[in-house]
Amino acid sequence: MVRPDAKRLCAMTIVNSPFARKLAAFVTLSDSDLTVLSDLYRRRRVFPAGRDLMHQGQTSHPVYILADGWACSYKLLPGGTRQIVDFQIPGDFLGLRSVLFRTADHNIEPITRVEASEVMAHDLLDAFARTPRLATAVLWAASRDEAMVVEHLVGLGRRNAVERTAHFLLEMGARLKLVGIGSKAGFACPLSQYLLADALGLSAVHINRVLRELREDGLLTFQHGQVVFDDLAGLVKLADFDAAYLDHDGPLLR
Amino acid sequence: MVRPDAKRLCAMTIVNSPFARKLAAFVTLSDSDLTVLSDLYRRRRVFPAGRDLMHQGQTSHPVYILADGWACSYKLLPGGTRQIVDFQIPGDFLGLRSVLFRTADHNIEPITRVEASEVMAHDLLDAFARTPRLATAVLWAASRDEAMVVEHLVGLGRRNAVERTAHFLLEMGARLKLVGIGSKAGFACPLSQYLLADALGLSAVHINRVLRELREDGLLTFQHGQVVFDDLAGLVKLADFDAAYLDHDGPLLR
DNA sequence: CGTTCCGTTGAGTGCCGTCAATCCGGGTGG
DNA sequence: CCACCCGGATTGACGGCACTCAACGGAACG
Structure with a gap:
């Protein structure tokens, strides 16, 4: 009996993750893409609902890929009110936009219990270098996120x-x-x-x-x-x- | 008398452009970065005020770097109203976000007479490959643009x-x-x-x-x-x- | 010298916020 | 098993911020 290739098995598991599913709507991911992807999923973490996992002004925060549960990113105003910018669902990045800034410019709160993979900025850039196709897919995901923010803005305005x-x-x-x-x-x-x-x-x-x-x-x-x-x-x-x-x-x- | 290096001269000219000035606030650009940058500036074009230079649904549009004048990106709504998402001033990209989509998701209108450099998506990616530092700077600029959109959204909401x-x-x-x-x-x-x-x-x-x-x-x-x-x-x-x-x-x- | 665009001001209206009370389901402790 | 509590949902009364409609002035332009 032949023992299946471990990496291959890994790729088979990852392919049904919400993140891969979303990216697959944009690019056709190869087995090697999926292998690189599964490496990013290593550090799985769990957060309880309600306690912010990132807040405005925080420096050098990590990036997460949401695996299960809902979260939201929001900004606080002096009056005590807040504006939720976007909700994140499985497959979405948490904190991708502010990765290039020294400090995060918004808060992220888990709405339900949340499972997410912590990704080091360095590992992400490394993965991009190895598979340009994956880099393109992630850029597309980021553009899509911004398009949603824009549509949200239009709704609030008009x-x-x-x-x-x-x-x-x-x-x-x-x-x-x-x-x-x-x-x-x-x-x-x-x-x-x-x-x-x-x-x-x-x-x-x-x-x-x-x-x-x-x-x-x-x-x-x-x-x-x-x-x-x-x-x-x-x-x-x-x-x-x-x-x-x-x-x-x-x-x-x- | 020694004739100055033409490329060097080019880099000296570009360093005072609004675009380079903005990027320089984030990364220190080397002479070679500036040379690559100046190549992107080749196809300078002029647009009169008032007539859209990009519209929703348009496929495979180019990207521009605004050199002079003001523009705005906006979305039309069925009621005949519109929502302006952002204004662009010298040094800003026009249409960068939707470069990965098949079709533009918003309109861009010159508010004044506008001078802009047309950049082929291919050339941009090529430049990124040659100077990763420039790529980082552009990604930062894109993140900054999105941060402005988010702040705009917060304003509209709260x-x-x-x-x-x-x-x-x-x-x-x-x-x-x-x-x-x-x-x-x-x-x-x-x-x-x-x-x-x-x-x-x-x-x-x-x-x-x-x-x-x-x-x-x-x-x-x-x-x-x-x-x-x-x-x-x-x-x-x-x-x-x-x-x-x-x-x-x-x-x-x- | 008419036209057009932009800025300005007033009057009246309406969408949505605030305040407040009530209801409901679930969890908790007695 | 029941009393209590608490967050969320629901509804009513009232008020205000911003919209619409309308009119008018001024500047630029053909």
């Missing part, structure tokens, strides 16, 4: 509360579907209305009213930690949602 | 009109100072109140009222295309402005 909320939930649905969590019908959502409010620039009270309106209009139901798209087409139209920047029919690079 | 406007003008002032245009006292600003409104998620009418309030409170004056910081400390306090992500005391990498 969409009313209902459109903004609908757009946000559609985007989360599309992102989750891409990494194999959730479907076109909906997804499990651990976000409280307070978190939603801090992300969408609204008050929790108003979020509640908006969700009720969406529910009564037969568009979507968000109750008991479940988001259900009752009328997907109607939502897409209402929110002017275009998933082009998130999804692709297939890899762009082969 | 700052009122006055704070938001003050913060925006302070940020523009800091950016312009970094590339050698404008000073601590103020700067020449070609933006109309309509452009300001589209950027800050407000109506032009309200921008007008906000500017009046800032003026009457002795904080800043924006008239006849000139922004003057009448009370810089007061503005910084009002807007909770922190230029850490824009400016540095000196290069971080030597």
Whole structure:
């Protein structure tokens, strides 16, 4: 009986990780790419919900790849309010943007219990040097993250509360579907209305009213930690949602 | 008499460009870095104010480095409104983020007459391969751009009109100072109140009222295309402005 | 000298925030 | 098993920040 190649086995395991899954939507990853990737996954760590794992002003922080759970990045304002910039779901980087700065410019809070792989900046750059294809894929992921931030900005600037909320939930649905969590019908959502409010620039009270309106209009139901798209087409139209920047029919690079 | 080395001369010319000036705030660029940089500047082009030089959905667009003038990147919404994501000033990239996407996800409009160098994506990647230091500098510039977008997002979500406007003008002032245009006292600003409104998620009418309030409170004056910081400390306090992500005391990498 | 763009100001409106009370489910301790 | 507590969800009343509509002045331009 032939014992399977250990590295090969490793690659086979990694291929179903949310991170590889997301990258695979952009580039076709070879076995060697996957092997390099699996090396990055070594230092797995677990964080409890609620306690920040990175905060503004912190110097020389590491980068994480989120393996399980939800997190959010946010900024605090003097008034005591905060603005959530983005939510991170499995497959997303934590703190990639500020890796080139001396200090992190935002906080990251685990919303649920979180499992993440700690990646040394040096190892990441090393991996890039070995597999340019992987480097391209990561750059694409970073561009995609920024595109989401931009879309978020547009929503805050020019969409009313209902459109903004609908757009946000559609985007989360599309992102989750891409990494194999959730479907076109909906997804499990651990976000409280307070978190939603801090992300969408609204008050929790108003979020509640908006969700009720969406529910009564037969568009979507968000109750008991479940988001259900009752009328997907109607939502897409209402929110002017275009998933082009998130999804692709297939890899762009082969 | 010795004729100076042509390449050397080229490097001497480029060192005063806004782009090099901005990068130099982050890394110390060697003569060879500057030579590579000057190669990127070859294809200089001019665009008149007002006509978009890139639009949403456009495929395989080039990247530009802005040499002179102001531009803005924006997204259109179905209602006919638009949201300006960011303004670009000399030294900034145009369209860098969407270079890895098949299609641009936003429009770019020259606000004034604009001079820009067209850079082929291939040449850029080639330059990166030759001088990793330059690659790092460009990545830093990209991270800085994203940090500005994030700060913009925070403003739209959680700052009122006055704070938001003050913060925006302070940020523009800091950016312009970094590339050698404008000073601590103020700067020449070609933006109309309509452009300001589209950027800050407000109506032009309200921008007008906000500017009046800032003026009457002795904080800043924006008239006849000139922004003057009448009370810089007061503005910084009002807007909770922190230029850490824009400016540095000196290069971080030597 | 009309046109157009930009800036300015007033009046009225509405979306969304704040304050406050209530309800509900789950966890905890008696 | 029940009382208590606590975070989150829900709803109502009220107020304010910023929008819309509208009108007018001034400067640039053909």
